[in-house]
Amino acid sequence: QIQLVQSGPELKKPGESVKISCKASGYTFTDYAMHWVKQAPGKGLKWMGWINTYTGKPTYADDFKGRFVFSLEASASTANLQISNLKNEDTATYFCARGVRGTDYWGQGVMVTVSS
Amino acid sequence: ETVMTQSPTSMSTSIGERVTLNCKASQSVGINVDWYQQTPGQSPKLLIYGASNRHTGVPDRFTGSGFGRDFTLTISNVEAEDLAVYYCLQYGSIPYTFGAGTKLELK
Numbered sequence: 617q618i619q620l621v622q623s624g625p626e627l628k629k630p631g632e633s634v635k636i637s638c639k640a641s642g643y644t645f646t647d648y649a650m651h652w653v654k655q656a657p658g659k660g661l662k663w664m665g666w667i668n669t670y671t672g673k674p675t676y677a678d679d680f681k682g683r684f685v686f687s688l689e690a691s692a693s694t695a696n697l698q699i700s701n702l703k704n705e706d707t708a709t710y711f712c713a714r715g716v717r718g719t720d721y722w723g724q725g726v727m728v729t730v731s732s
Numbered sequence: 733e734t735v736m737t738q739s740p741t742s743m744s745t746s747i748g749e750r751v752t753l754n755c756k757a758s759q760s761v762g763i764n765v766d767w768y769q770q771t772p773g774q775s776p777k778l779l780i781y782g783a784s785n786r787h788t789g790v791p792d793r794f795t796g797s798g799f800g801r802d803f804t805l806t807i808s809n810v811e812a813e814d815l816a817v818y819y820c821l822q823y824g825s826i827p828y829t830f831g832a833g834t835k836l837e838l839k
Binding site: 660 | 765768775776777778781782819821823826828829830831832833
């Protein structure tokens with residue numbers, strides 16, 4: 617069955633970096649895009665962008681240009697999200713979601729907490 | 733960017749009732765709208781794609797409709813497991829944008 621399994625929770629200090637992963641199984645990884653979505657505590661969903669898993673080309677929403685990087689380890693069917701120079705407002709759960717039209721299957725989410 | 737306005741923000745219902753949730757786009761998005769259900773502590777689950785198509789395994793009490801700017805999600809015969817937050821997503825233009833959500837609660 618189709619699954620997206622994300623890495624575990626992270627506790628970081630402001631200014632540090634974090635890399636979270638999303639391992640796909642149950643389908644051909646390069647046949648579908650991978651999207652990233654942010655959900656701050658108690659808030660709604662915010663689309664961060666997507667990565668073409670065939671070409672590796674990322675597309676970022678304006679609010680996520682600069683400190684955010686989408687990458688792939690295609691041989692491992694894994695998509696990654698790296699956030700550098702972490703700020704308190706980056707505290708959130710980050711989801712990966714398989715892209716088809718919109719999205720269909722989602723990972724379980726990774727809680728990233730930024731606190732001094 | 734296309735703003736998706738969901739209404740109401742929250743609504744109270746009883747088990748067995750029929751409810752209608754709304755989503756209005758600031759510009760036409762064709763049929764490029766999904767609906768998602770999120771329960772506390774869980775990831776969103778796709779219910780409806782392409783405005784009116786049920787995702788695999790979604791009960792037929794969930795019905796989506798709409799085109800252009802106005803979209804609805806109707807839940808017939810509400811069950812306890814349907815109490816959740818519902819989001820619409822437009823993917824007609826970049827950036828994709830979600831509505832702010834409608835929280836469905838028990839009356």
